[in-house]
Amino acid sequence: MVAGLIDRGLSKCIDVGLLLVMCGIVGYYGNDEAAEKIYRGLKRLEYRGYDSAGIATAGNPSIKVEKGEGTIDEVSEAEIDGTSGIGHTRWATHGGVNDRNAHPHTDCGEEIAVVHNGIINNYEGLKEKLKNRGHSFSSETDTEVVPHMLEEKMEEGLTLKEALMDVEERLEGSYAIAAVLKTGEMVAVKQDSPLAIGVNGSEKFLASDVTPFLEHTSKAIFLEDGDVVEFNGKLEIYNQREPVEREIQEVDWDAEQASKEGHDHFMQKEIKEQPKTVKKASFQDKSDLEEAVKMLDKADEIYLTGCGTASFAASLGAKYLEEAGYNVRTEQAHELEYSADSISEDDLVIAVSQSGETADLLSLLDKSPAPTLAVVNAVGSTLARQSDHTLYINAGPEIGVASTKAFTSQLGVLKLLQYASEGEIEEGRQKLLETAEAVEKVLENNKDTIEAISDYFTGKEHAYFIGRDKGYEMADEAALKLKELSYIHAEAFPGGEFKHGTLALVEEGTPVVAFLKDNGYDEIVSNAAEARSRGADLIGVGKNEISSFEYFIEIPDKGLEEIVEVAPFQMIAYLTSVELGHNPDKPRNLAKSVTVK
Ligand code: F6R
Secondary structure (H helix, E strand, O other), X not given: OEOOOOOHHHOOOOOOOOOOEOOEEEEEEOOOOHHXXXXXXXXXXXXXXXXXXXXXXXXXXXXXEEEEEOOHHHHOOOOOOOOXXXXXXXXXXXXXXXXXXXXXXXOOOOOEEEEEEXXXXXXXXXXXXXXXXXXXXXXXXXXOHHHHHHHHXXXXXXXXXXXXXXXXXXXOEEEXXXXXXXXXXXXXXXXXXXXXEEEEOOEEEEEOOOHHHOOOOOEEEEOOOOEEEEXXXXXXXXXXXXXXXXXXXXXXXXXXXXXXXXOOOHHHHHHHOHHHHHHHHOOOOHHHHHHHHHHHHXXXXXXEEEOOHHHHHHHHHHHHHHHOOOOEEEEEHHXXXXXXXXXXXXXXXXXXXXXXXXXXXXXXXXXXXXXXXXXXXXXXXXXXXXOOEEEEOOOOOOOOOOOOHHHHHHHHHHHHHHHHHOOOHHHHHHHHHHHHHHHHHHHHHOHHHHHHHHHHHHOOOEEEEEEOOHHHHHHHHHHHXXXXXXXXXXXXXXXXXXXXXXXXXXXXXXXXXXXXXXXXXXXXXXXXXXHHHOOOXXXXXXXXXXXXXXXXXXOOOOOOHHHHHHHHHHHHHHHHHHHOOOOOOOOOOOOOOOOOO
């Protein structure tokens, strides 16, 4: 960890190849101490990465930097003053996690500090030229070329803003970059990475999303690609070097939603919030739903896609829409991209996402000529802005890295879309209201069993989840939650597939979790029995308890089953993780917003 002023002894670096980062950035420009506000903002952005962190403030006569490996709490030791500054929390995908690669990075004279979210593809060539001109580098990052390029431009007599405009023209890749000069001026630029500005009178914030500044203001500007912003007394935005106006939007999320509200972890709070968020998912404008149905009706082919948990929502959504008579193809976005050539402008892509910033999804949409319908949570996200039509799931900020309430709200909105396409919006809303109640009940009624299953899992190394039809996606999601939070190896299979190979892994005491849906009920019970005969411990979830199972979670016979069934498994994954001594809000190696491919 490097606390206090940046360690200049690290100027020699070992190149370990391309260092890709996916991170969160924060900036503050105002009259208060910047470091405190930036620190609080970074805490809110840690879901985007927490390998290393840092803050730089403009402390004339030099920039002050505090940064290093670890979370912002581990790094933030020394007090650095200044009324403007920038901060960064990082998730590395290639290359070392260490002090010198932590942002912010500075120029040779330590007069400019820079933070960056994204990738600068052509950084190697730029770095080579800068080195030949005498610049000294301290890190392996792509980012560090930026402060040195700004330094050169300012030495030519340009202002910081003009320098950034020149530098931007030479960068290739995706980036949200913020730079602060020792005198306090601050600038930022955005290209293919999200960047929002919070406006609170004379106080201005910038951040990768709105959560860092929600406690100060709900007024936000969502920057467009190519926008360069200057914070210099007033706020000026330019695009292609011309001043532009950007709308100030009122964000309907509040700071409370982005805090733990007395819970031990965000994830715990977000699981328990679901009766409320499922209800909110039903608050869709009738006209928005009707517009979405028109898009469905017009499409030759419908593709439903997402990644990770959102891909399971997409896959269930495809089953819902098939029930309404549509032909739907569903695939994870990164795989569907290989068939992008077969998507035509007469088709429709429905993109499901919490963050609206997932690179795999945005990349597919770049290649697809079809109109896009977004089912998304993050207000003002790239997906929301780039789609032809958006249904917001209204779940509020989801901070825990593992998706919980966003998943159930995605399911809720997709189900509502099915109802809307059948001309039954009100019935759909009613179903979601019943679901909200049922979620509350299932968690309450099964509290002891949920705790007992969590205890049981802490002693296991492997677990298998099986389901048929819509039970398969439930198995997928329950297994993903358990493995990503507890690091127990968990795999999901269609019940029918299990005996075609994987059954060989079942031995005395292997946990097998079965989702018992009406469709294929007898068959999935048989699949569970086949595992039991080989020594498996059975855990079941369904409407009617089977007493021979070791554990059974009985769900109420009302509401949208998929939402009701998944909630106990979110809680089991959460409790198992806590019991094993892990941090469920920050599972190892993961970040919430996966903005690299
Ligand atoms: C798992 C999880 C991830 C995300 C995936 C897509 O708990 O959260 O699998 O679902 O990274 O993210 P979004 O929904 O932001 O596109």
